[in-house]
Structures are given as structure tokens and as C-alpha cells.
Amino acid sequence: MNDMTPTSAGRAEKLQGMGCKRKRVEDIRFVQGKGNYVDDIKLPGMLYGDFTRSPHAHARVKKIDTTKAAAVPGVVAVITAETLKTVNLAWMPTLAGDVQMVLADGKVLFQNQEVAFVIAEDRYTAADAAELVEVEYEALPCNVDPLKAMSANAPVIREDIKDKKEGAHGPRKHYNHVFNWQAGDKAKADAAFAKADVSIKEMIVYPRVHPCPLETCQCVASFDKIKGELTLWGTFQAPHVIRTVGSLISKIPEHKIHVIAPDIGGGFGNKVGAYPGYICAIVASIVTGRPVKWVEDRIENLSTTAFARDFYMETELAATKDGKVTGLRCYTIADHGAFDACANATKWPAGLFSIISGSYDFPAAHVSVDGVYTNKAPGGVAYRCSFRVTEAAYAIERAMDIMAQKLKMDPAEFRMKNLIRREQFPYTSAFGWVYDSGDYQTAFKKAMETVGYKQLREEQKKRQEAFKRGETRELMGIGVAFFTEIVGAGPSRNCDILGIAMFDSAEIRIHPTGTGICRLGTKSQGQGHETTYAQIIATELGLPADNIMVEEGNTDTAPYGLGTYGSRSTPVSGAATAMACRKIKAKAQMIAAYMLEVHDDDLEWDVDRFRVKGNPERFKTMTELAWAAYHEVPPGMEPGLEAINYYDPPNFTYPFGAYICVMDVDVDTGTSKVRRFYALDDCGTRINPMIIEGQIHGGLTEAFGIAMGQEIHYDEEGNVTTASLMDYFLPTAVETPKWETDWTTTPSPHHPIGAKGVGESPNVGGVPCFSNAVNDAFAFLGSTNIPMPHDNWRTWTAAEKLGLHT
Amino acid sequence: MAKSHISMTVNGKKVEELVEPRTLLIHFLREQLQLTGPHIGCETSHCGACTVDLDGKSVKSCTVFAVQANGADIRTIEGMAAADGTLHALQEAFREMHGLQCGFCTPGMITRAYRLLQENKNPTEDEIRVGISGNLCRCTGYQNIVKAIQYAAAKMSGVPFQEAAE
Numbered sequence: 010m011n012d013m014t015p016t017s018a019g020r021a022e023k024l025q026g027m028g029c030k031r032k033r034v035e036d037i038r039f040v041q042g043k044g045n046y047v048d049d050i051k052l053p054g055m056l057y058g059d060f061t062r063s064p065h066a067h068a069r070v071k072k073i074d075t076t077k078a079a080a081v082p083g084v085v086a087v088i089t090a091e092t093l094k095t096v097n098l099a100w101m102p103t104l105a106g107d108v109q110m111v112l113a114d115g116k117v118l119f120q121n122q123e124v125a126f127v128i129a130e131d132r133y134t135a136a137d138a139a140e141l142v143e144v145e146y147e148a149l150p151c152n153v154d155p156l157k158a159m160s161a162n163a164p165v166i167r168e169d170i171k172d173k174k175e176g177a178h179g180p181r182k183h184y185n186h187v188f189n190w191q192a193g194d195k196a197k198a199d200a201a202f203a204k205a206d207v208s209i210k211e212m213i214v215y216p217r218v219h220p221c222p223l224e225t226c227q228c229v230a231s232f233d234k235i236k237g238e239l240t241l242w243g244t245f246q247a248p249h250v251i252r253t254v255g256s257l258i259s260k261i262p263e264h265k266i267h268v269i270a271p272d273i274g275g276g277f278g279n280k281v282g283a284y285p286g287y288i289c290a291i292v293a294s295i296v297t298g299r300p301v302k303w304v305e306d307r308i309e310n311l312s313t314t315a316f317a318r319d320f321y322m323e324t325e326l327a328a329t330k331d332g333k334v335t336g337l338r339c340y341t342i343a344d345h346g347a348f349d350a351c352a353n354a355t356k357w358p359a360g361l362f363s364i365i366s367g368s369y370d371f372p373a374a375h376v377s378v379d380g381v382y383t384n385k386a387p388g389g390v391a392y393r394c395s396f397r398v399t400e401a402a403y404a405i406e407r408a409m410d411i412m413a414q415k416l417k418m419d420p421a422e423f424r425m426k427n428l429i430r431r432e433q434f435p436y437t438s439a440f441g442w443v444y445d446s447g448d449y450q451t452a453f454k455k456a457m458e459t460v461g462y463k464q465l466r467e468e469q470k471k472r473q474e475a476f477k478r479g480e481t482r483e484l485m486g487i488g489v490a491f492f493t494e495i496v497g498a499g500p501s502r503n504c505d506i507l508g509i510a511m512f513d514s515a516e517i518r519i520h521p522t523g524t525g526i527c528r529l530g531t532k533s534q535g536q537g538h539e540t541t542y543a544q545i546i547a548t549e550l551g552l553p554a555d556n557i558m559v560e561e562g563n564t565d566t567a568p569y570g571l572g573t574y575g576s577r578s579t580p581v582s583g584a585a586t587a588m589a590c591r592k593i594k595a596k597a598q599m600i601a602a603y604m605l606e607v608h609d610d611d612l613e614w615d616v617d618r619f620r621v622k623g624n625p626e627r628f629k630t631m632t633e634l635a636w637a638a639y640h641e642v643p644p645g646m647e648p649g650l651e652a653i654n655y656y657d658p659p660n661f662t663y664p665f666g667a668y669i670c671v672m673d674v675d676v677d678t679g680t681s682k683v684r685r686f687y688a689l690d691d692c693g694t695r696i697n698p699m700i701i702e703g704q705i706h707g708g709l710t711e712a713f714g715i716a717m718g719q720e721i722h723y724d725e726e727g728n729v730t731t732a733s734l735m736d737y738f739l740p741t742a743v744e745t746p747k748w749e750t751d752w753t754t755t756p757s758p759h760h761p762i763g764a765k766g767v768g769e770s771p772n773v774g775g776v777p778c779f780s781n782a783v784n785d786a787f788a789f790l791g792s793t794n795i796p797m798p799h800d801n802w803r804t805w806t807a808a809e810k811l812g813l814h815t
Numbered sequence: 816m817a818k819s820h821i822s823m824t825v826n827g828k829k830v831e832e833l834v835e836p837r838t839l840l841i842h843f844l845r846e847q848l849q850l851t852g853p854h855i856g857c858e859t860s861h862c863g864a865c866t867v868d869l870d871g872k873s874v875k876s877c878t879v880f881a882v883q884a885n886g887a888d889i890r891t892i893e894g895m896a897a898a899d900g901t902l903h904a905l906q907e908a909f910r911e912m913h914g915l916q917c918g919f920c921t922p923g924m925i926t927r928a929y930r931l932l933q934e935n936k937n938p939t940e941d942e943i944r945v946g947i948s949g950n951l952c953r954c955t956g957y958q959n960i961v962k963a964i965q966y967a968a969a970k971m972s973g974v975p976f977q978e979a980a981e
Contacts, residue, residue: 032910032911032913033910033913033915035918036909036910036915036918037910038918039915039918039921040892040902040906040907040909040910040915040918040921040925041852041892041893041895041896041902041906042850042851042852042853042891042892042893042895042921042922043852044918044919046851046854046919048845048851048854048855049845049851051846051849132842133835133837133838221953222917222919222953223854223856223862223864223917223919223920223951223952223953224854224856224917224919225856272917272918273917274854274856274917274918274919275916275917275919275953275954277953306857306858307856307857307858307859307862308858534917535916535917535918535919535954536916537916699913700913702913703913703916703954703955703959704916706955706956706957706958706959707916707953707954707955707956708956709956710955710956710957711953733857733858733859733861734857734859734861734862734951735859735861739861739862739951739953741944741947741948741949741950741951741957742943742944742945742947742948742950742952742957742960742961743944743945743948745944745956745957745958747958748956748958
């Protein structure tokens with residue numbers, strides 16, 4: 010072999026393809042403050058919009074007087090529901106099949122609801138004038154307790170549909186009822202419980218929280234009256250969905266709407282939906298003929314756009330006395346706030362909540378979810394998880410601990426006994442989900458061995474004895490969670506949004522010099538797509554990742570896709586990328602065969618080239634073939650080297666992981682300290698281990714925030730009491746524990762590159778792991794379920810209730 | 816509203832502008848000077864996305880009036896790299912150690928870390944964590960930010976960076 014020819018491995022390394030800890034492309038601009046976020050956009054003549062919001066949680070709007078606001082110098086217009094009615098936009102459809110007020114129409118239904126939109130020459134004037142809009146309210150009794158929403162005398166939240174017996178998801182049994190959704194086999198589950206040796210039943214509450222990305226929701230709308238075209242820049246996780254929904258709502262033809270999502274400062278589910286601010290900015294631009302910017306402040310963000318969770322899950326397990334679970338039942342009340350603006354695949358009002366059987370082989374299971382209206386903000390997004398998957402994981406992982414406690418079994422041993430076994434994959438759950446692949450025991454054993462689980466339990470036992478003897482006031486908790494996610498929505502047979510199948514796409518063009526561009530229907534909000542998609546292409550096509558530009562977020566240039574959330578970018582668009590590459594590669598192979606004057610079957614692929622089998626000195630590199638594609642294609646072949654793929658996944662992917670947390674809890678102060686947190690994730694094929702680790706760190710930190718302190722809390726009058734960063738817990742570097750990450754690799758058998766998605770795993774697995782650690786600390790004293798969030802006050806209160814302060 | 820005349824040095828350049836007395840420094844920087852590196856993430860001085868260096872101190876520019884910065888010497892993320900475009904050790908470090916994801920907190924975080932390293936050339940991990948506790952990040956979980964600051968501290972002191980054992 011020619012000494013100058015680098016080895017295959019050497020050439021592969023230079024490509025920076027899959028498996029490489031490639032440094033991020035996007036960082037070059039971000040570290041210099043040269044990102045381009047929505048609020049950085051400045052257009053000539055741009056106006057600013059700001060909202061007048063309701064101080065009441067529930068009130069009749071008697072009168073809105075905009076005179077004083079409109080008279081402020083610099084104010085251009087003030088929009089109310091009456092204005093919006095002239096263009097039939099006072100209400101808008103939600104992704105969940107409900108309708109939502111854009112601006113208060115007759116009533117306000119939650120505190121901080123949008124009442125009027127003031128448009129002014131600058132943001133200070135808009136804010137001043139918004140204060141001067143005079144609204145006369147007649148306060149109404151309100152309800153913020155979902156468990157009381159369907160009582161006989163509950164206030165009617167939605168007068169517009171109070172007599173409707175049928176909602177978007179079937180019959181309604183009460184005027185505040187949104188839907189009932191069930192899955193599994195009730196009779197079979199009931200039978201399992203009738204025969205059970207042991208059963209447990211616990212109300213497991215996942216409180217209302219908020220994704221709270223550091224950048225709030227915002228947009229700039231610019232309507233060109235002459236062309237009849239709307240350009241909308243915004244913080245959109247799903248730009249194409251926004252374009253389609255925008256067209257359906259505004260009646261502007263879809264091809265005349267240009268939606269652009271520039272750099273996004275974190276999303277975590279907050280930026281999936283369509284919000285009144287977007288509609289008002291669009292209408293304002295149409296009315297004024299000038300571009301209009303709307304930027305949420307933090308209080309508006311936390312109190313109005315897209316809460317998450319608020320699930321009240323009465324969870325039951327049945328088991329044999331030797332610790333085999335025989336049945337699961339879960340009855341859930343889901344608080345949807347004032348409008349059902351849940352961001353789920355349309356046919357799934359409770360998302361993929363039936364993943365609640367988790368990682369376990371349960372023969373029988375049934376869930377029933379009732380959605381209800383309350384005087385709280387609308388939303389119900391998947392905060393760094395696939396639709397309602399974190400709720401399900403929390404319920405089952407808490408319930409497994411509670412059952413282990415009742416059986417007097419070690420929670421890890423009890424899990425091990427019930428985990429789906431490797432030979433059972435593909436495994437069909439009691440709810441009908443077909444888990445693609447897994448090796449749970451191997452992962453779990455690795456986790457337990459790495460942390461020294463047995464020794465930790467021995468240490469804990471000693472600590473408990475010392476505590477009982479009065480020698481220490483600190484308890485030790487060991488939290489265990491084994492989770493399975495269902496991500497990558499999704500197969501068109503299961504998933505659509507407003508009828509659009511949840512495929513996704515990639516379009517790749519290879520230029521004559523062997524560089525290229527890849528455009529996709531997804532949209533990074535920090536996940537590093539510009540880096541990782543290029544790595545897939547590097548490996549598939551043998552072109553250096555540095556030679557591939559990745560572009561997302563412009564609906565004029567990107568192929569249609571459903572966006573980034575629910576860990577769907579890698580499972581769906583990552584697959585589309587690989588498939589598009591394979592089309593390109595197939596064409597390149599034909600060109601190579603023509604140039605080398607052999608049959609294409611006589612060629613084999615070697616990292617970055619096609620070479621003649623048995624004669625590796627005769628080859629054409631992909632870079633050479635790119636040039637040839639524009640220069641000397643075989644007769645009859647179209648020139649050019651590009652491909653597009655719309656990928657409809659055959660199944661979801663099922664990432665999983667084993668997490669273990671060791672925590673010390675001071676019973677006198679309620680403070681807790683995470684001593685160790687170990688996270689083992691299996692996301693199938695790993696594209697960029699550096700980015701995976703970063704995703705796990707970030708997701709665990711969010712999970713820590715949720716489990717240990719986050720709650721969007723309302724008082725009885727419906728005042729939201731945690732709507733600023735004064736009250737809503739975001740961990741700083743000081744509280745945040747140190748993370749240990751680890752992995753196993755079980756590729757997805759149905760995904761072209763075997764990848765499963767990873768960004769949300771740590772949120773899904775982390776929350777129950779922290780919560781189980783706190784609960785585990787007190788379990789030996791007979792405590793079964795201390796509710797989240799586990800802030801110092803609640804932990805102290807739990808200790809107080811157990812009589813530990815006497 | 817009557818405007819005030821202010822002058823200051825921003826990233827080494829003299830600027831003179833007219834501002835409303837109530838204009839916040841962050842809006843002045845972002846909208847009048849087009850320095851959109853520092854961001855706005857809250858209005859309660861908690862998140863630190865708007866952090867800039869003002870007369871040798873880290874300040875949250877969302878709670879400083881532009882007029883209060885009259886005569887001040889200000890450095891923003893845009894003033895971190897060398898004139899020839901060479902990245903500051905911190906900018907390089909954040910990329911090397913994967914200390915950022917969405918990039919929204921990054922300008923404030925780097926600007927804060929810059930001042931921290933001016934005050935303490937070789938901070939311990941705990942000192943770094945306390946030192947950046949006024950800057951929130953929702954993406955990274957801080958671990959790699961801490962590493963990045965350690966990397967930069969080593970580089971600025973001319974010693975090789977050694978990752979602490981996990």
C-alpha cells in the first residue's frame with residue numbers, strides 16, 4: 010500500500026463523524042455574543058407591543074377604556090378583543106382541539122390573562138400605556154383546585170362550551186370537564202387486583218411547573234401590504250407548524266407566510282405552542298403596516314405561556330408476596346387550566362402517558378385520565394420530555410418504591426425482579442407499545458456496581474441505627490430510578506398535529522467541490538444540531554463534518570417538518586438525514602462505477618470513497634464524485650448530487666437509563682445535600698459523546714430544580730405566587746450537584762443509524778430519582794410518599810409530621 | 816421626556832449619546848449601541864444574562880440606568896476577543912469544555928467569569944461556583960462551565976490545564 014494513503018481509521022477520524030467529540034460549530038458565534046436571537050432583530054420602523062393583563066383569576070370584563078392609553082404620545086394603536094373580532098381573531102384554535110381567547114372576550118379566566126395589546130414606538134412607551142388601559146372587572150368565584158373542578162358547585166370556567174356534551178376528545182361529563190382518556194385493559198387489571206397478595210394505592214402529585222428557558226417567548230411580525238406577505242421571526246421550536254397554524258388562523262395563504270426561527274435561547278417545550286402574543290403582533294403589523302415586536306418578560310413567561318405537568322395520579326400496584334407485580338391502575342386528574350392548549354400529538358389528549366408501565370413486565374394495566382378546566386394559565390407542554398412521559402415515569406418509579414417498602418424488599422432488587430428481560434425485546438407492553446430494544450439488567454447491574462449499591466445500603470442502615478440512638482440528626486437517602494422513555498414522535502399511524510403526520514425531513518445538497526448544505530424540519534434551541542447532523546453526514550457520505558453546513562428554522566428553505574421537542578430530532582430527522590445520505594451515496598456509486606469502468610456491484614465503500622473490490626488502489630473519493638456529479642455523470646443520469654427524505658418512523662424509540670442518587674437530609678433544618686448522582690443512559694448509537702454528556706448534565710439540573718423546588722403555585726384567589734425568579738426555583742451553580750455520567754449502547758433496530766434520542770432522558774429519570782432519595786431517607790420511619798417539590802420547608806414539615814422534632 | 820447627554824467608554828471606544836433618564840443600561844447597549852451580546856432573561860436581577868463589566872465590577876445591566884454609567888468604562892462580550900479576532904482564553908475555554916448550549920447566558924457568564932479571574936487568578940471549584948452564582952444557565956448544569964473557567968484560569972496563568980478526576 011502507498012505510504013501516503015492514510016489508513017481507513019485515520020481517514021475516518023479526520024471526518025469527525027459519528028462517535029466523535031466534535032467541538033460545536035455554533036459556539037464560535039455564541040462565545041462572541043454574535044448569536045442572532047429574536048430580540049436582536051431590529052427592522053426599520055419597528056413598533057413594540059405590550060399587554061395589559063388581568064389582575065383577577067376569574068372576572069367578568071364589564072368595560073375596557075383605551076382612551077388614556079391611546080392618548081400617550083408614541084402610542085400607535087390599542088387592540089382589544091373587539092378589534093380582533095373584526096378580523097375573526099378574538100379566539101384561536103389550540104393544538105389540542107379547543108379554542109382559546111387571544112384577548113379577553115367577556116371574561117378573564119386566569120390571572121395575567123391578556124386583555125389589551127398596546128402598540129407604541131418604543132417598548133417603554135408601550136409598557137407605560139398598557140398600564141393606562143382602564144378595565145372594569147366584576148370578580149367571580151374562582152377555582153384553582155383540579156380535584157374540585159368537577160364538583161357540583163364548581164364555578165363555570167368556560168361559558169362558551171358549558172352546555173357542550175362533546176369535546177375534541179369525546180364525551181364531557183361536567184361543564185369543567187375537558188376529556189376522559191383511557192388505555193389498557195380495565196377488566197384484566199381489576200382481576201389482577203382482586204387476586205393480588207399485596208397492593209398499594211397512592212396519590213402521586215406532579216405539581217405544575219414551567220420550562221423557563223432563559224430567553225422568553227418573543228416574535229417580530231412584519232406584514233407587507235403590497236405583496237400580501239407576512240414574515241414572522243419567532244422563538245419557535247416548530248416553525249412549520251407555526252406557519253400552517255398561522256395560515257389557518259389568519260387566512261393568509263401559507264406560501265405567503267415566511268416563518269423564521271433564528272437562534273433560540275432554550276426551549277424545553279415552552280416554545281412549541283402558539284400564543285396570543287404572536288397573534289397580536291401579526292394583527293398589529295397588519296393594522297399599522299409596520300413591523301411589530303413582542304417580547305415577553307419573565308413574569309409573563311412564567312404565568313401565561315405553557316406550564317407543564319399538574320397531574321394528580323392515583324396510582325395502584327398489585328403484586329405477589331414474593332415481589333412480582335401483577336397489575337397497575339392509575340386514575341389521573343389533569344389540570345389543563347382555562348383552555349386546553351396542551352401541546353400533544355392531536356389524538357393523544359394525555360400524551361404518551363400510557364408508558365406508565367415503565368421498564369417493567371406487567372401483565373395487566375389500565376389508566377384513565379380526566380382533563381379539567383381551572384382558573385389557571387393554559388398549556389400543558391412537555392417540559393424536556395416526550396408528551397407526559399415524565400409524569401408517567403414519576404408515578405411508576407415512586408409507586409415501585411412504595412410497593413417495595415410494603416413488601417419489605419430492597420427497591421433495586423424489587424425493580425430487578427420486574428424489569429423486562431433482554432430476550433423479551435421487541436417487547437409489547439400491557440398498553441400495546443412495542444419497545445424496540447433494551448438490555449435493562451446489564452445497565453442496572455452496571456449502575457449498582459459502579460456506585461457500590463450494597464455498601465451504600467449498609468452505610469444507610471448504620472446511619473439509621475445511629476439516628477435512632479440519637480447520635481446523628483442526618484438521614485441518608487438512596488434514590489433509585491430505572492426509566493424507559495418513548496420518544497421520536499412519531500409514526501404517522503399514531504401521531505399527527507392537526508392532521509399533519511409527525512414525520513420529519515432532511516434535504517442535502519452536495520456542492521461540486523465536495524462541501525454541502527443540509528436543511529431540516531427540526532429546530533435546535535441549544536442541542537447543537539449544526540454540529541451533530543453534520544457528523545451523521547460525515548459518516549454516511551465520507552465528507553468532513555466541517556464541510557457541511559446545517560440550516561434549520563426558515564420555512565421557505567427548510568423542508569417541511571414538525572420541529573424539535575419530545576426528543577424527536579435524532580430519531581426522526583436524524584433518520585431522514587441518514588436516508589437522504591444513502592440516496593446520494595447510491596447515485597455517487599453509479600458515477601464511480603462509470604468513472605472506474607466497473608459494474609457498480611464491483612465497488613465497495615471505504616470511509617470516504619468507493620473502491621474496486623480486490624483492488625483498493627482504484628477508487629474515487631466522495632469529493633471527486635461530487636465534482637463528477639456536476640461534470641461527467643453517466644449518460645442518461647441527471648446531473649447534480651442532492652436528495653431529500655421525509656422520514657415516517659416505523660416506531661417510536663425507547664431510550665432508557667438507570668439513575669442512583671445518594672442524599673443526606675438534615676431532619677432539623679429540612680436541608681438536603683446530594684452527595685452523589687450517577688446517571689447511566691442508553692440512547693442507542695451515540696453521535697457526539699460530548700454533546701450527550703452536556704445534555705445529561707443540563708437535564709439532570711432541570712430535574713434537580715423540579716424535584717427540589719420548582720412549583721407554579723396559586724393561592725385560593727387564583728393569584729400566581731411564583732411567577733418571577735424571586736420565587737421560582739432555578740438552581741444556581743452553588744446548589745447544583747456534580748454529575749457522574751455513564752452509558753451502555755443498545756442500538757434501535759428500526760432506526761437507520763440505531764440512535765434513540767437523549768436530551769430528555771435526564772429529566773424523565775432524574776425527577777423520580779431525586780424524589781425517591783428524599784422519600785427513601787424517611788421510609789424506615791414509616792413514611793410512604795412525601796410530595797414534591799422537596800424544598801427545605803416541605804422536608805422539615807415531613808420530619809415534623811413524623812414526630813422527629815420532639 | 817427630556818434626554819440626558821452621557822458619555823462613556825465601551826469596549827475601548829468613546830461613545831456619546833442622548834438617552835432618556837430611565838433608559839436601562841442593557842437597553843442602551845443593545846438598542847442604541849447595537850451591542851446585542853448581553854441578553855435580557857428576567858427583570859429581577861437574578862439571571863445575569865445582561866452582565867457587563869463596569870469600572871472593574873460585574874454588574875447586571877438590567878438594573879443600572881444608562882445615566883448611572885456616565886463616565887464609566889464598560890466591557891461587554893463584544894470586547895473580549897483581541898483586536899485581531901483571537902478569542903479570549905475564556906471564549907476558547909467555553910467552546911473547548913462544552914460550557915454552553917443555547918448560548919443565551921454565555922455572554923453574561925463569560926463576562927462574569929472574566930471579572931472573577933481578574934479578582935482570583937486560580938479559584939477553587941467552590942470559589943468558581945459561588946463566583947458565578949449570580950448567573951443562571953438552564954442548559955449546561957454548570958459542570959462544564961466550571962471546567963471552562965478552570966481551563967481559562969490555567970491558560971491565563973500559562974500552566975497546563977488538568978481536568979480534576981471525577
